[in-house]
Amino acid sequence: MGSCRDVAARQSYYTERIGMAKTFVKKTREEKKQEIEKITEKLDEEVRKIFDSDNYKKYLKTMSRFHNYSFNNTMLIAMQRPDATLVASFVSWKNNFHRNVKKGEKGIKILAPAPIKKTAEVEAIDPKTNKRILDENGRPVTETVQMTIPFYKVAYVYDIGQTEGEELPSLGVNELTADVNGYRKIIKAIESISPVPVSYEDIKGTAKGYYSPNDKRIVVQKGMSESQTIKTLLHEIAHSFLHDKEGPLIEGIDRQDTTRSTKEVEAEGAAFTVMSFLNLDEKVGDYSFSYIAGWSSGRDVKELKASMETIRKTASHIITGIEEKLMERTSVKERLAAGEAKKAEHAVKEKPNKTKARQEPALA
Secondary structure: OOOHHHHHHHOOEEEEEEOOEEEEEEOOHHHHHHHHHHHHHHHHHHHHHHOOHHHHHHHHHHHHHOOOOOHHHHHHHHHHOOOOOOEEOHHHHHHHHOEEEOOOOOOEEEEEEOOEEEEEEEEOEOOOOOOEOEOOOOOEOEEEEEEEEOOEEEEEEEEHHHEEEOOOOOOOHHHHOOOHHHHHHHHHHHHHHOOOOEEEEOOOOOOOEEEEOOOOEEEEEOOOOHHHHHHHHHHHHHHHHHOOOOOOOOOOOOOOOOOHHHHHHHHHHHHHHHHHHOOOHHHOOOOOOOOHHHHHOOOOHHHHHHHHHHHHHHHHHHHHHHHHHHHHHHHHHHHHHHHHHHHHHHHHHHOHHHHHHHHHHHHO
């Protein structure tokens, strides 16, 4: 006989928004499980399809827009709405952005974590001996523990094109790439998040840059184009985060037994994703990814997913760091500008006659 908690779980309601109304459909836990299995099976079918040159590039571009979402959810968004640019839940659009989902729009299915907590009686273990604890009669002593069982539920998000309302504020990142001033800001932002020092030197041979785990430094060939310099720097920084001698430096990545070719695929994939976020991916000519089909051949879906999740986490870490640094710099600039404006305004109020006297000859 099931516990009260199990009965309550079976009687929970599954909610789906259709248009602007709520429809409540009673589903058992087994039905929910079957729905999620169907989604994950479809995901596995689609994984191998992305590993040809064109599909891979398209997927990484999608990843750059949704770098905070897991690999599975990024895939689900791309499968259901390839033109999506910014997604959020129904409630988030309304409460956080003052936008409403248009009537009749269909939600994009993603998988949201919904862990189940259960209590269970288990045999007590002595932490020193790692053996069962027995009572005076030689019977195992039990204790009540709380267990967390991983579980997922289907949730719905909507693309900005499916909504209407207030305009969203722009981060201004894309505009920064248009000129030399923008280039310097981006370079400084990238350098500031690097875990090792960066230098620009003449490198013998054909290499555009390298990361030295022994010396803990990055060297980039000097004198290259701005976009090539950014791309090379991003590639080597990805290596420095992923391939430190002590192990990966990004939380949630603990893989150290990868091959050299996998390391290159992951570093290049992360660099392209960040370049795509900055709208610079088309300005570098060596992003053909012609090798990706050969690299993925013979690898199982689990291994391919692990590499794509590594690329996503690395790109997300770098993108988040760049955004924070760019906003910091903008914030300081705005504060300085505001301070100078106030100072000038104060000077005009304090000395209006002298200001006028200085201006009149210049205007004559």
